[in-house]
Amino acid sequence: MDVTLILESLNDAQRKAVTAPAQPMLVIAGAGSGKTRVLVHRAAWLIDVEGVSPQSLLAVTFTNKAAAEMRGRIESLLGMPVNHLWIGTFHGLAHRLLRRHWREAGLPPNFQIIDSDDQLRLIKRLLKNLEIDDSRWVPREIQYFINAQKDEGLRPKHLDDDGDPNRRQMIAFYKAYEEICERAGLVDFAELLLRAHELWRDNAELLAHYQRRFSHLLIDEFQDTNAIQYAWLRLLAGKTVVPFAVGDDDQSIYRWRGARVEHIHQFQKDFPGTVVVKLEQNYRSTATILKAANALIANNNARIGKNLWTDGVDGEPIKVYAAYNERDEADFIVGRLRDWIDQGNLRADAAVLYRSNAQSRVLEEGLMNAGIPYRVYGGLRFFERAEIKDALAYLRLVSNRDDDASFERIINRPTRGIGARTVESMRAYARANNCSLWRAASAVANDELNARAANAVLSFLNLIEKMARDAADLDLSQQIDLAIHASDLINFFRKDKGEKGETRVENLLELVSAGKSFKPSLADEMSLVDEFLSHAALESGEGQADAWEDCVQLMTMHSAKGLEFPLVFMSGMEDGLFPHQRSIADPSGLEEERRLCYVGITRTMQTLYVTYAEQRRLHGMDKLSHPSRFIAEIPGEFVEEIRPRVQVSRRLFSPGPRAASKATEAELGIRLGQRVRHDKFGNGVILNCEGQGAHARVEVNFETAGTKWLVLSYANLDLM
Ligand code: ATP
Ligand code: MG
Numbered sequence: 100m101d102v103t104l105i106l107e108s109l110n111d112a113q114r115k116a117v118t119a120p121a122q123p124m125l126v127i128a129g130a131g132s133g134k135t136r137v138l139v140h141r142a143a144w145l146i147d148v149e150g151v152s153p154q155s156l157l158a159v160t161f162t163n164k165a166a167a168e169m170r171g172r173i174e175s176l177l178g179m180p181v182n183h184l185w186i187g188t189f190h191g192l193a194h195r196l197l198r199r200h201w202r203e204a205g206l207p208p209n210f211q212i213i214d215s216d217d218q219l220r221l222i223k224r225l226l227k228n229l230e231i232d233d234s235r236w237v238p239r240e241i242q243y244f245i246n247a248q249k250d251e252g253l254r255p256k257h258l259d260d261d262g263d264p265n266r267r268q269m270i271a272f273y274k275a276y277e278e279i280c281e282r283a284g285l286v287d288f289a290e291l292l293l294r295a296h297e298l299w300r301d302n303a304e305l306l307a308h309y310q311r312r313f314s315h316l317l318i319d320e321f322q323d324t325n326a327i328q329y330a331w332l333r334l335l336a337g338k339t340v341v342p343f344a345v346g347d348d349d350q351s352i353y354r355w356r357g358a359r360v361e362h363i364h365q366f367q368k369d370f371p372g373t374v375v376v377k378l379e380q381n382y383r384s385t386a387t388i389l390k391a392a393n394a395l396i397a398n399n400n401a402r403i404g405k406n407l408w409t410d411g412v413d414g415e416p417i418k419v420y421a422a423y424n425e426r427d428e429a430d431f432i433v434g435r436l437r438d439w440i441d442q443g444n445l446r447a448d449a450a451v452l453y454r455s456n457a458q459s460r461v462l463e464e465g466l467m468n469a470g471i472p473y474r475v476y477g478g479l480r481f482f483e484r485a486e487i488k489d490a491l492a493y494l495r496l497v498s499n500r501d502d503d504a505s506f507e508r509i510i511n512r513p514t515r516g517i518g519a520r521t522v523e524s525m526r527a528y529a530r531a532n533n534c535s536l537w538r539a540a541s542a543v544a545n546d547e548l549n550a551r552a553a554n555a556v557l558s559f560l561n562l563i564e565k566m567a568r569d570a571a572d573l574d575l576s577q578q579i580d581l582a583i584h585a586s587d588l589i590n591f592f593r594k595d596k597g598e599k600g601e602t603r604v605e606n607l608l609e610l611v612s613a614g615k616s617f618k619p620s621l622a623d624e625m626s627l628v629d630e631f632l633s634h635a636a637l638e639s640g641e642g643q644a645d646a647w648e649d650c651v652q653l654m655t656m657h658s659a660k661g662l663e664f665p666l667v668f669m670s671g672m673e674d675g676l677f678p679h680q681r682s683i684a685d686p687s688g689l690e691e692e693r694r695l696c697y698v699g700i701t702r703t704m705q706t707l708y709v710t711y712a713e714q715r716r717l718h719g720m721d722k723l724s725h726p727s728r729f730i731a732e733i734p735g736e737f738v739e740e741i742r743p744r745v746q747v748s749r750r751l752f753s754p755g756p757r758a759a760s761k762a763t764e765a766e767l768g769i770r771l772g773q774r775v776r777h778d779k780f781g782n783g784v785i786l787n788c789e790g791q792g793a794h795a796r797v798e799v800n801f802e803t804a805g806t807k808w809l810v811l812s813y814a815n816l817d818l819m
Contacts, residue, residue: 102147102148104176105117105140105143105144105147105148105176106118106140109133109136109137109140110133110378110380112376112377112378112379113133113136113137113140113378115376116137116141116376116378117137117140117141117144118144118148119374121149121314121315121341122341122372122373122374123341123342123343123366123370123372123373123374124342124343124344124373124374124375124376125321125344125345125346125363125366125367125373125374125375125376126343126344126345126346126375126376126377126378127345127346127347127348127363127375127376127377127403127405128345128347128376128377128378128379128405128407129347129349129378129379129381129405129407129701130347130349130350130381130383130384130392130407130697130698130701131381131382131383131384131389131407131663131701132378132379132380132381132382132407133378133380133382134319134345134346134347134378135165135169135319135345135661137345137378138158138169138317138319138343138345139169139172139173139176140176141317141343142156142158142169142173142184142317143173143176143177145315146173146177146181147176147177151314151315152183153181153182153183153184154183154184154185154312155312155313155314155315156184156185156313156314156315156317157185157192157313157315157316157317157335158184158185158186158187158316158317158318158319159186159187159188159189159192159316159317159318159319159332160186160187160188160319160320160661161188161319161320161323161660161661162188162658162660162661163187163188163191163637164476164662165319165661165662166186166187166188166191169186169319170184170186185313188637189292189324189328189331190288190291190292190637191637192295193291193292193294193295193331194212194291194633194637195621196295196298197210197286197291197294197295197298198621198625198630198633200298200302200305203298203302203305204294204295204297204298205294206284206286206294207284207499208625209284209498209499209625209626209629210284210285210286211283211284211285211286211495211498211499211502211505211629211632211633211636212285212286212287212288212291212632212633212636212637213285213286213287213504213636214287214288214483214636215242215287215288216483216488217285217287217504217636218242218287218288219238219239219242220504221276221279221280221285221504222238222241222242222245222272222276223238224503224504224507225272225275225276225279226238226241226272227526228526228530229275236268236272241269241272241273241276244269244272244273245272245273245276245289246287246288246289246356246357247357248273249287249289249290249292249293249327250289250292250325250326250327250356250357251326251327251357252293252296252326252327252330254277254293255270255273255274255277258270258273279503282501282503282533282535283499283501283502283503283504283535284499284501284502285502285504289327292327292328292331293327295331296327296330296331296334299331299334299335300334306334306335306337309335310335310337310339310340313335313340314339314340314341315340315341315343316332316335316336316340316341316342316343317343317344318332318342318343318344318345318346319345319346319661320345320346320350320660320661321344321345321346321362321363321366322346322347322348322350322351322358322360322362322363323346323350323351323352323353323358323660324358324359324362325353325356325357325358325359326357326359327357329359329362329365333369336370342366342370344366346363348360348363348402348403349396349399349402349403349405349694349697350660350694350697350698351691351694352656352657352660352691352694352695352698353657354687354691355691363403377405379405379406379407379408380407380408380409380410381407381408381409381411382409382411383663383701383703383704384409384411384414384701384703384704384705385409385411385412385413385414385415385703385704385705386409386411386412386413386414387413387414387415387416387417387737388414388417388700388701388703388704388705388707389407389408389409389701390734390737391417391700391733391734391737391738392697392700392701393407394732394733394734394737395693395696395697395700395729395732395733396693396694396697398693398732399690399693399694400690401687401690414705414706415705415706416737416738416739417700417707417708417709417733417737417738417739418706418707418708418709418738418739418740418741419708419709419710419711419730419738419739419740419741420708420709420710420711420740420741420742421710421711421713421726421740421742422710422711422712422713423712423713423714423770423773423818424712424713424714424715424716424818425458425461425671425712425714425715425716426461426465427712428461428670428671428710428711428712429461429462429464429465430465431710432451432462432465432668432670432708432710433465433466433468433469433471435668435708436449436451436466436469436471436651437469437471439666440471444665444666445649446471446472446473446649446650446651447649447650447651447652448664448665448666449651449652449664449665449666449667449668450651450652450653450654450659450662450664450666450667450668450702451473451651451652451653451654451667451668451670452654452655452656452659452667452668452669452670452699452702453653453654453655453656453669453670453671454655454656454671454676454677454679454695455655455671455676455679456655458670458671458676459475459653462653462670463475463653466651466653471650471651472648472649472650472651473650473651473652473653474648474650474651474652474653475653475654476652476653476654476655476658482635482636484603484606485603486588486592486603486606486607487606487607487610487635488508489508489509489512489586489588490579490582490583490586490588490607490610491505491610491632491635492504492505492508492509493505493509493563493566493582493583493586493588494578494579494582494628494631494632495632496509496537496563497563497566497567497570497582497628498626498628498629498632500535500537500538500563501535501537501538502535503529503535503536503537506535506536506537506540507522507536509586510522510536510540510556510559512588512591513586513587513588513590513591514591515555515558515559516551516552516555517552517555517556517559518552521543521548521552521555521556524543524547524548525539525540525543525556526539528542528543528547537560540556540559540560541556541557541560543556544556544557544560562585562586565585566581566582566585566586569581569585570582570628574627575614575615575617575627575628575631576611576612576614576615578614578628579610579611579613579614580611580614583607583610583611588607589604589607592604592607614631617631617634619631652664656669656677656695656696656698656699657695659698659699659702660698662702663702663703663704664702664703664704665703665704665705665706666703666705666706667699667702667703667706667707667708668707668708668709668710669696669699669700669707669708669709669710670710670711671710671711671712671715672709672710672711672726672727672729672730673711673712673715673724673725673726673727674724674725674726674727674728675722675724675725676715676724676727677692677695677696677727677729678692678693678696678727678728678729679692692729693729693732696727696729709730711724711726711727711730712724713770714818721817721818770785771785771786771787771788772784772785773785773818773819774818774819775799775816775817775818775819776816776817776819777799777801777809777814777815777816777817778815779804780799780801780803780804780807781801781802781803781804782801782802782819783799783800783801783802783804784799784800785797785798785799786798786799786800786806788811795810795811795812796808796809796810796811797809797811797814797816799816
């Protein structure tokens with residue numbers, strides 16, 4: 100192999116890290132300084148020059164996309180495939196281990212993974228079973244509590260209620276939830292990590308086996324490991340496996356999910372003699388982007404602090420666009436994307452980032468109307484769509500009759516005359532006899548139900564049994580095909596003549612093709628269908644689409660971590676949206692939001708657009724909003740404001756002494772000349788505005804009702 104290929108285009112500091120002797124290493128450096136590149140080259144160096152077998156390397160990254168990319172880059176450096184190299188996310192690797200060692204892990208062989216939606220549904224059902232009022236005990240809070248404990252490695256038995264009745268109840272929920280999962284063979288995301296940790300902790304021989312197998316541990320995005328992930332790594336490392344971690348404290352954005360940037364310090368304590376390498380040259384972004392990002396993050400207090408520089412060009416200023424509302428924002432972005440594509444650029448080189456998933460819908464609509472192919476990472480996830488989950492639930496139940504979540508999902512879907520009361524009697528039976536709904540169903544059908552209900556239930560049970568028999572000799576895609584047809588799901592959605600029904604049918608058919616192109620990697624450990632189902636659950640956090648098609652990339656700022664694009668849009672830059680409402684009052688929350696903003700800006704290689712809407716309809720509500728405070732934290736010299744819409748001349752509309760101040764306009768998020776609609780007075784145009792907050796008033800010239808002054812907070816004006 101060609102050693103120079105591995106070492107070329109690395110700077111001195113990078114080369115030092117790549118070629119270092121086997122010792123604990125920590126590379127702490129800013130965005131775009133080549134951390135991931137160092138990790139990839141390190142792997143190639145170890146294999147090629149140090150003669151380490153690929154199967155002795157374990158590499159952990161943050162997303163499946165990053166893992167696939169890393170494998171590809173290592174293979175292209177080495178010029179050969181490296182099949183036995185374990186690369187994956189923490190969850191993916193934990194899953195792999197649990198499949199191999201389900202017995203030692205105390206799991207049934209066909210255990211199923213549930214995603215956070217399933218988990219929430221399970222908790223809601225649990226509350227119902229316990230006959231607990233879910234307005235007093237909020238399911239989401241219970242879910243958060245359970246996951247937070249697991250992320251810290253804590254089981255109910257480790258928890259003390261400290262005499263606090265609230266906490267006592269939470270612990271009781273956690274315990275009940277665990278029992279349900281145990282009985283049904285369900286494993287949530289946090290459980291994957293916790294089990295994998297316990298597996299090693301409690302099986303010294305198994306751990307020793309893996310410690311012999313792996314000689315090197317490579318970890319990307321180290322700043323975002325949580326307690327259980329860190330404990331898992333540390334356990335594996337023991338005294339013999341050499342850890343090599345890269346990260347950036349300024350990009351720690353998962354504190355809310357238990358990530359602890361303090362692990363950067365802990366690492367150095369746990370592995371004495373750790374060599375720390377800093378990289379300071381940024382190769383990704385223009386000088387303007389980099390300086391803007393540096394200035395923004397300088398507002399944070401808790402930092403290790405670094406000095407990132409580039410010898411690249413200054414580049415274009417960051418362009419800030421104040422949209423009128425969310426549709427205007429989408430139109431603007433679509434327009435710029437059009438230009439970009441027309442200039443012969445790749446669509447995949449452009450990314451549209453947003454703070455929360457719900458924002459994607461309007462953007463998607465705009466792109467769809469413009470006929471620009473796009474792909475959503477996270478958010479509108481193929482495997483999370485209702486019809487897909489329905490189909491998967493059939494497969495799951497066929498694979499594991501005790502899977503109560505799936506049972507409940509499909510018992511009456513498509514509708515087969517099994518009512519809520521029938522289901523309730525099964526639940527009651529299952530509760531009383533501590534058994535699964537599947538078992539309860541036949542008992543209840545025989546003893547309690549009237550003939551009609553009993554027949555409906557029995558024919559459902561027969562359907563599943565028949566599907567199981569028919570599926571036995573089929574390959575994966577045929578099994579999926581069977582599931583959507585035998586269940587009658589596909590006809591059920593076909594009957595829905597609207598556009599929605601059509602999309603659902605298409606999605607179901609797409610699932611069959613997904614089965615066709617699915618490449619198993621754990622064939623020894625589990626059945627193909629089970630692996631596919633696990634894959635669906637694990638992948639639901641990352642978008643699926645036609646991977647081969649060149650398309651614009653849509654994603655949350657969180658999922659953009661580690662990636663880079665020549666053209667980036669940061670949309671919805673409004674206070675309350677970004678920084679997120681719930682972080683604004685909390686200084687450490689605000690710092691995390693700022694790091695997220697830093698991540699967003701530093702994805703950009705050349706051109707960055709920052710957009711915000713002065714009024715936004717989100718989750719069905721209209722709100723006036725202010726530009727994000729983060730925009731103001733970028734020094735003016737790096738920013739260019741654009742507002743191509745025709746500005747209405749103020750003089751034309753406000754001749755009198757009550758001229759509105761610019762500040763008021765901005766604060767209210769409305770503009771003179773803007774068209775509005777009032778329930779009673781009809782359509783009109785804003786002539787004037789004054790006052791602030793609750794006292795803000797506007798003068799509107801209505802087409803039929805004439806000119807009126809209205810208090811904004813009562814007027815309920817629809818901006819048009
Ligand atoms: P992030 O913090 O965002 O994860 P990173 O530190 O992992 O960033 P990389 O993604 O590894 O940075 O590198 C950023 C870009 O700079 C990539 O396009 C990479 O190929 C390029 N790059 C890194 N080092 C060099 C170098 N020595 N010469 C040329 N290009 C480089
Ligand atoms: Mg990286």
